[in-house]
Amino acid sequence: MTLSFAPGDLVRARGREWVALPAPRAGLLALRPLSGSEGDTVLLDPRLEISPVGPARFDLPEGAAATVQSKASLLADALRLTLRRGAGPFRSAAQLAFEPRTYQLVPLLMALRLPVPRLLIADDVGIGKTIEAGLILRELMDRGEADAFSVLCPPHLVEQWTTELKTRFGIDAAAVTSGTAARLERGLPLAQTLFDAHPHTVVSLDYIKAEKRRDMFARACPDFVIVDEAHACVGTHKGRQQRFELLAGLVRNPERRMIMLTATPHSGDEEAFARLLSLIDPEFSALDFDDAKYRERLSRHFVQRRRIDITSGDWGEDRAFPKHETTEAPYRLSPAHLRFQEAALDHCLGMVSRAGTGQRERRLAFWGTLALMRCVGSSPAAALSALRNRLAQEPDRIEPRIYDEDGEDEDAVDLEPGAAWESDPALQALVGEAQRLAGEPDPKLDSLIGILKPLIKSGANPVVFCRYLATAEHVRNGLRTAFPKLRIEAVTGVLTPDERRDRVVDMAPDDEEKPAQRILVATDCLSEGINLQQLFDTVVHYDLSWNPTRHQQREGRVDRFGQPAPVVRSVMMYSPDSAIDGAVLDVILRKAKEIREVTGVTVPLPDERGPVTEALMASMMLRRSDTRQMAFDLRLDDGARLIDTRWRDVAENEKRSRTRFAQNAMKPQEVTPEWEKAAGLLGSPRAARTFIERAMAGFGVPLEERRSALLAHVHALDPALRERLAERGLAGSLRLAMAEPAPAGAGLISRSHPLTSTLAEALVEASLDPTTLSGLGIGRVGAWPTPAVDRVTRLALLRIRFKLTVQSRRERLLLAEEAALVALRNGEVVASGETARMLLDTPASGDFAPAARDRFVGRAREELPALLDGPIAAFVRIRAEELAADHARLRAAAGSASRVAVEAVLPPDVIGLFVLMPSET
Template sequence: MVLSFSPGDLVRARGREWVTLPAPREGVLALRPLSGNENDVVVLAPSLEISSVEAARFDLPEDARSTVQAKAALLADALRLTLRRGAGPFRSAAQLAFEPRTYQLVPLLMALRLQVPRLLIADDVGIGKTIEAGLILREFMDRGEVDSFSVLCPPHLVDQWIIELKDRFGVDAVPVTSGSAARLERNLPLAQTLFDAYPYTVVSLDYIKAEKRREGFARACPDFVIVDEAHACVGTHKGKQQRFELLQGLARDPERRIIMLTATPHSGDEEAFARLLSLIDQDFGTLDFDSARYRERLARHFVQRRRVDLVEGDWHEDRSFPKHETTEHAYRLSPEHLAFQEAVLDYCLSVVSKAGEQKRDQRLAFWGTLALMRCVGSSPAAALSALRNRAANEADRLEPQIYDEDGDDEDAVDIEPSMAFSDDPALRALIDQASGLLEANDPKLDALVSALKPLIKSGANPVVFCRYLATADHVKAGLRKAFPKLIIESVTGELTPDERRDRVAEMALEDKEEGAQRILVATDCLSEGINLQQLFDTVVHYDLSWNPTRHQQREGRVDRFGQPAELVRSIMMFSPDSAIDGAVLDVILRKAEEIRKATGVTVPLPDERGPVTHALMCAMMLRRGGHKQLTLDLRLEDGTKVMEARWRDASENEKKSRARFAQNAMKPSEVAPEWDKVRSLLGSPEDTRLFVERAMSRFGVPLEKKRNVYIAHVHALQQSLKEKLEQRGLEKSVRLAAAEPAPSGTSLLTRTHPLTASLAESLVEASLDQEALPDLGVGRVGAWPTAAVSAMTRVALLRVRYKLTIHGRKEQLLLAEEAALVALQGKSIVATGEDVRDMLSTPATADLATIARDRMINAAKAELPDLLAGPLAAFVEQRAAELVEDHARLRTAAGSISRVSVEAVLPPDVIGLFVLMPGEM
């Protein structure tokens, strides 16, 4: 007879007991050892086994080893920490390597309430959109509803997604880019696509948008897709049109789950916003934005929170974000630098005046002037590079470079632009003048050193953003002379994305002495793609960004969720002697700040840059003086007015959008209680810390505490455990943080941390297998007197298994597990959960004589069958009913019934049985 097994059943195969897991296909069994972890899973075909696979029971053995109170409490904590397949509505909670903030759970709850989740998450920069999307993905994976996915993102974000998925969610994905796709496809069968072979992928939008790949991807695309920087997929630009066509094709499948992320969903462009929303539901692209009925319908799919909403509103949590202090640091130019600026500006304006009436010639002259003046304001090194660069094919690239608007498919360009001016003696004289300044004292660099000295003294770790590569090299050399004891590196476009990430990581490794400080000099190639909050807490804008969005992106690398510092500083450097600095501050940055204060977000510059160019030229000429007639001749005042009017219109549209679509449908009181239930079952971060402290002491290697950091000397642990940790990447001494944000050089100590998991698994294994770590003496039965009880109380440590059935598009039968503590007096349950944990953790008041201890243990064992058939079975059934209610409450969508049913597997596994006797304090 062939037996049929389902997830949660116990079986005996290959001489040991296993618990069955969801099988990958019919005809095979996926099995996990009862004393093992998720990495010990095997898949076997019963028909091919030498010995048949049989049903099994998990009984408390007659010769179960006895233990003492402290080890019994440790075993209870270890069991709770080993379980990964949660039974509650947040099934993924046990798999997370961090403690999510309450507000970050809102998109997950919204997704759970939709038949086919399609969301636009439009939270501000630094709030944690990646985390919010990852929570949705991990939850649906653990519910068995997602077995493959693709993240679509700009190429510079691919590596960041790979790292975040692995480090925070335990998901190993492969990158699909122009550089990796051919390698991944090599040796695949003709009938198998890359996405069949690799179900978890992070895909470069730049690579996949091409028409020859777009169609193939549409056919092979998983039915769960995350789209990062979704605003880059709508618009008139050719690349954006290609992306939109790609997403539009994917969205035609009504069953495909799509989670889109953007910090700038609207930006004053209602047409682009409507196109973005049409990817959620085609109707959303045409419905009336002002309709209350439309807003109510959209609110189920759209969530948008500003930083201020989470810092000051109902969602406020202590230390969700650091405070942000912004200052301006003015410096004066030396006579030599001022003379050079005047000479360059005179030269540029002479070129502008000769441009004639042709609009294209005027535009090229304007762009050339602004580009060169920007290099002059950056550094003599950047100016010299630009003056010497005579490439003739750069004219069409000047405008986007000026406004820091690099293409969506490429990194920020930090090479100095070539000029559209012809070579002549006056230009050669400027080159000689710039060469001379390289040997002179640099007042801007001196001002930077002056601004950094008090910050460094206070313990700050700054990132200095420069616009050009030559400037970054110049600044790095100057700072190394000024601060010889600090770790100072630079990251520029000369490095590949991998080399940039490695350079930043190496700075953390170099920080071997506690309190060592670092300065990073970077160009805007680092303003996206690599988060810097763990290493740096200050941003210096050595060169002002001419793009408010880029300006915010720079600061967002440091000022974001997970920043351990309580205060983040940003400093804008400028010279009142500089015509270009003043023009940019007045025309762009200060106006952008006014708009940000009014709307709560940064609104990009209007798409049409002609008026902005005119406004900057006007401001620069008027600051310079003596060129009013030229200003009038070119009618530049009109440009200033047009630019301000269009930016004001965009700002008003953004404010209207915020008022229409602000996410107010969900309150903290709806979210927090659900997560609190999870924490009580899985343990809080503090519970995890206490467990690791106690376990390391039990293994003879106590944690060493230094300030807010714990050091685990894992190299001193016994050989079997040390080898297990080495396999998980832990060697020598490991620096741990007990709470987020984790300081630089530490890892957050969570229930999924390799140290926590290895200790917990080893303790459970030692209790179940007497030959495993016998010196620990961790047993499954015990008896002792304690002040925690006033009558004889029996405590059962249970591992409870449930069969969860997800009634969705396809029915899924899943295994769920919980650790439970139940206290009984006679046949009545008197306490459960944390109350029993407190009983078990209360120290014994005395040692019992061996004969007395054994008598009480044997009496408890004798009554165990009746308890399992009676009160313990009732407890497990009641818990299953509660789980059904919990799932129903979270999964209900538009009045539908629960989509989850829960069946308890009886009897529960008795991991431990302990007798507590009344004892005096």
């Protein structure tokens, strides 16, 4: 006879009890050990087993070990924290290693409203778009609606994504880049792609956009895709067009879920915005932005919030982000440095005047001028490098580098450009002067040191952003001389992405009680991809970026969700003596600042760079009286007027965009209650901390309190526990943070932290198998006198299983679990939940003699079968009805057409049975 097992059924196989999970196909069994975790799940074919597979019943054994009140309470905590398949409407709550902010749940609810989720999440830098997308992914995975996924992102973000998915959401994903693809494909059958072999991937957009790979990926792409930095997939240059074609192909599958992330969705360019929206729905590219019906339709797919929308609203997030203080720091050039800059500009303008009248020749001369003057303004070292590297790169590649665009060659972002003309005696004289100045005191560096001294004295840890590699090395060396007691490092493009990350991580303080201050000097290779908020709290713009969004990206590495400092400072250095600084401030940065103050958004430069170039050239020339006629002759004032008009258009378009597309309709009360209910049932971070404290103390290794964290000395635990923890990468003394933002080097205490889950699983196993950790005294039965009751009361610690049938596009059967504590008196359930827990947690007023204890427990055991069939069964059925109502309420709020039926699996597992007797007065 062939036995059939449904999810939730108890099964005996291979000498132990298991819980049946949904199987991938008929004839197979997916089984999870009764006392194990999801990672212990096995897949077996009953026909191939040596011993027959049969049904099991989880009864309280005759020889169940006795325990005392404190250990019984610890067991209840451990049971709740081992469960990974919560029965509530938010299935993902059990899997998260952090406590999401309420506002971060809004995109999740929006996704649940859609039959096929397609969202553009356009929240400001640092709000947590990665978290918001991860919540959607984790929830759909736990609902059984997403089995495979790909995250598409720029190459410098691949490692950040794999780390975030692993540490925050418990998801292992393979990184697919030009450097890893060959290894992942090695040994695969010809008919299998790496995306077939690795269903969870984080993919470099620049690797996958090539035509031969694009077609392969389109065929093997999962039906859930996250696209980070989505704005970089629309535009005119070749790389962006390739990215857009890749995504446009994926969108053609109407069943594919797409979550796109960007902090700059509109930026005043409605055509680019329409192309971006077409990746949600191709029809959006042709609809009228001013049409109310269009906006209503788009609002279901588009969420865009500034930081002020969250901190000034009802979300309770006044401390989610630090206060940001911005200052400007002008510095004066020395006579020698001023003469050098003027000589360089004169030489450049002379070359411009001899460039001819052709548009291309004139434009190349302009680019060469701006590129060289930018290096001259950065440092003598950068100027020397640029002057020596004549014609080192293709002239047509100079423009994107001048304007700090996100280019194709991310690793070359901080190389100095070469001069765009041949050598002559005047150029050689500039080389000699730059070489001489490179060995003399630098007024810009001296100004930086003067800025840093009071900041360092106040306890700040700054990041100094430079534009060029040579400048970064020059600044690092100067700061090491000025601050010999501080840890000072530089991160530039000469390091690989892994080396950059390691260098930053190595700057974490070794001693939390006496943390060493640090200064990081970095180029813009670090302005994206590595979050710095745990180690740094101040940003100094040593060199002005010519792209306003790059300033925002720099500051966003530090000023973001999870920054422990209450105040983040940013300082922008510039010289009023410098023609190039003055031109950039006038033409670009001041205008972008005005738009930001009006709209709350930093916008990038207008796409057409020609007018910007001409306006910068005109601004520099007008600062020198002898070149005013030249600016007039070249008609550069036309470019200046045109760029002013473009900036005004950008500002107006952005204001209209904010008015039309602001997403503030969803209120906290629509989001918070169900999530808090789920977190309470599964165990909050506070409950996880209490459990770890009590468990470690029970093992004889109490936690050690430090200033901002707790130390867990896991190296002193029982050898069997140490081995289990080592398998999960835990050894030595662990630093545990009690709340976000966590200090550097500390892991946030949560129910899914490896220490929490490993200890909880070990304690539950110890209760079920008396030979495991026998010295701890964890048992499943007990009796004690307590002032919490005035009559005999029995507490049953239950593990309840539910079958959830989800009816949407296809019917799915899911297994859910819940821990419950019920108090029984005279054959009735008199308390459950927190009320019952208070009874269990009340300290015993004494101990019974073993004989008396065994008599009370024996009587309770005799009555247990009747209780299981009667009041406990009724309690479980009522709980199933409550869960069904919770699911229905959330789906109604989300506007979802799916329905969930909840069926209790009876009888529940009785993990513990405890008798509470009134204390003698």
